Amino acid sequence: MTDQPEIMIVNGPNLNMLGTREPHIYGHESLADVEAMCNERAAILGVAIDFRQSNFEGELVTMIQSARGAAAGIIINPAGYTHTSVAILDALRLTELPVIELHLSNPHTREDFRHRSYVSATARGIICGFGSHGYVLAVDAMARVIDAA
Ligand code: DHK
Numbered sequence: 001m002t003d004q005p006e007i008m009i010v011n012g013p014n015l016n017m018l019g020t021r022e023p024h025i026y027g028h029e030s031l032a033d034v035e036a037m038c039n040e041r042a043a044i045l046g047v048a049i050d051f052r053q054s055n056f057e058g059e060l061v062t063m064i065q066s067a068r069g070a071a072a073g074i075i076i077n078p079a080g081y082t083h084t085s086v087a088i089l090d091a092l093r094l095t096e097l098p099v100i101e102l103h104l105s106n107p108h109t110r111e112d113f114r115h116r117s118y119v120s121a122t123a124r125g126i127i128c129g130f131g132s133h134g135y136v137l138a139v140d141a142m143a144r145v146i147d148a149a
Contacts, residue, residue, distance in 0.1 A: 004048045005072035005148045007139065009038060010063060011053035012079030012088075018104075018132075026104050029132045041136045045143040047072075057081055057088065064091040072146040073098040075138045082107070082117045089118045098145045102138045103128035 011031065014021060019030035029037075035051045042049045050071060054060050060081065067074050074097050081088050082103070092099050099122055106129030107114035120126060124145060127134045 004046055005146050006048040006050055006070070007042070007142050007146070008050045008052065008063075008067045008071040008074045009035075009135070009138075010060060010074060010076040010078070011051075012060060012077060012081045013055040015077060015079050016053050016055065027131045034132050034135050037132060038135050038139050041139045042143075045139065045148060047139070047143050047146075047148045049139070057085060061087050061091040064088065064095060067097060068095040071095075071097060072148070073100070073142045075100045075102055075135070075142055076119065077102045077104070078117075078119050082119055083113055085118055089122060092119065092122045098124045098142065100124060100138045100142055100145075101126045101128075102134055104131050104134060105129060 015031055018026055019028055031053060038049050038051060052063050054063060074095065076099060078085065078088055101119045101123040125141060127138050130137060
């Protein structure tokens with residue numbers, strides 16, 4: 001039990017394969033490494049992290065819904081669902097929480113189909129192109145947004 005504000009960090013499909021999946025694009029750190037980096041930064045900022053991953057769209061929707069009334073903000077790397085999912089956009093909206101959209105790569109330098117994001121329509125801000133360090137930047141930014149930093 002903690003009275004620190006909690007930030008939910010949601011990771012979409014294939015991010016469980018970080019470190020081995022196309023490392024020239026997504027980097028060499030595993031998702032566990034990324035979680036550890038987030039927790040380290042959160043400890044300095046005085047916030048708590050609820051770090052999640054799923055390969056299933058419906059599970060991600062349920063996860064996001066559960067943040068309503070429980071978390072202070074959501075950082076989300078929706079991965080492939082960035083470019084397809086109205087359901088994830090709707091779930092983020094219903095939480096009424098600040099949302100930061102996050103990508104390891106810069107989708108705008110990649111294939112055309114990655115240039116469109118459904119999530120951006122509800123994002124307070126977007127961080128992309130900084131690899132795993134982007135997660136640390138996002139924790140910093142969210143701590144400011146929720147006024148915990
Ligand atoms: C991760 C994915 O899995 C892709 O489908 C997105 C995103 C980009 C990332 O850069 O973190 O297009």
